[in-house]
Amino acid sequence: MEKIMKKFLKNYLLVVMMFVVTLIPSKVFAQDKIVEDLEKGGTIDVNVVDPNNLTKTLNYFKEEYIKSIPSDTTEEDKNKMVEDANTLYTPPGSIVGEVLSAYISSQIKEQDTIVSVYDCDKDYNCKVNIDFLKGFQESLIQTKEYNVKFNFIGKYDSNVEDELIEIYKKINNTDSQGSFTLEDINMIDYLYNLSNDNLSMTYLLQNAINFTDAIKEVNNKNYNFFLLPKLGEAFPSMIGAGSEIMFGDKNSVYFISSPNATNPASFGLGYNYIIYIDENTPDTTEDYISAAKKKNK
Numbered sequence: 001m002e003k004i005m006k007k008f009l010k011n012y013l014l015v016v017m018m019f020v021v022t023l024i025p026s027k028v029f030a031q032d033k034i035v036e037d038l039e040k041g042g043t044i045d046v047n048v049v050d051p052n053n054l055t056k057t058l059n060y061f062k063e064e065y066i067k068s069i070p071s072d073t074t075e076e077d078k079n080k081m082v083e084d085a086n087t088l089y090t091p092p093g094s095i096v097g098e099v100l101s102a103y104i105s106s107q108i109k110e111q112d113t114i115v116s117v118y119d120c121d122k123d124y125n126c127k128v129n130i131d132f133l134k135g136f137q138e139s140l141i142q143t144k145e146y147n148v149k150f151n152f153i154g155k156y157d158s159n160v161e162d163e164l165i166e167i168y169k170k171i172n173n174t175d176s177q178g179s180f181t182l183e184d185i186n187m188i189d190y191l192y193n194l195s196n197d198n199l200s201m202t203y204l205l206q207n208a209i210n211f212t213d214a215i216k217e218v219n220n221k222n223y224n225f226f227l228l229p230k231l232g233e234a235f236p237s238m239i240g241a242g243s244e245i246m247f248g249d250k251n252s253v254y255f256i257s258s259p260n261a262t263n264p265a266s267f268g269l270g271y272n273y274i275i276y277i278d279e280n281t282p283d284t285t286e287d288y289i290s291a292a293k294k295k296n297k
Helices: 002-019 033-040 055-067 075-088 095-107 158-172 184-194 201-211 213-218 285-296
Strands: 043-046 113-118 125-134 139-152 179-182 224-231 240-250 253-257 267-271
Touching (some): 033 043, 033 139, 055 158, 095 125, 095 224, 158 240, 158 253, 179 201, 201 224
Parallel strands (some): 043 139, 179 267
Antiparallel strands (some): 113 125, 125 139, 224 240, 240 253
16 A cells, blocks of 8 residues: 555656646736836837847857858848848847847746737837737637837947857857757746746747756856747646747846857747656655656666
8 A cells, every 4th residue: 555655746746846837726817017008108128138239149140140141042042131131130120129029028927928029120119919819729819919119228249249249159069059948857846936936838838948957058148038938839737838939137137148050039949748766666755856867867
């Protein structure tokens, strides 16, 4: 009987770890401050560095994109792609909308949403669309559109920009190249640290990237990275997520970032589940962790 109970407890522990996020109760949350600001309209301050100041970063993205153009591309098509790259990485372009979408999404911690900022002019007057979702099946509650002006107040630091570019280069030299996986022991760490403190699945997904081995290997400067969950299957239980941009922050000031050289404005994030811990594993915390680490390899 005791052996059966131990086996049950081990299996129960893992089931809880796998599905703890899906068990967060559905409820109506209060509005986040950023949503209240959008409702008021006018000018909204965002603690993001003005993309016009990030010429080294944007030139790096643009050059990496151009280098990725296939060698057999016709001269006419190549010229068009280079023109598109110059448009994308010259503010406002579409890069500003993507950065603002990521920032707004990162500030919404109470409600699951899909955020899109677009049609920004040179003064950063933009349109904002937010799909408000309910539960882990992404059922749409309502869609709201806003017209606001954004004021970039993030303080630029050339050292931060240089460090982030070096991190992007290292990521591009890893096996991941913009495709990250959150697995086993890191998943436990992620759930333990985040699921109890934040309410929305959207906010959890934004932070998951920080627990992947790929980021841990190259990020020794105490940056946080965030994804913009817009593509892929994020629900019902973190099957996977895709994104069109990610960005990093230091001291709560946000900088544009992206690790994927062949498509510098996108990356993907996937999840692997814990399956089991061998039933012969001794019933100690240390042995459980050791068994999980072996599975992770």
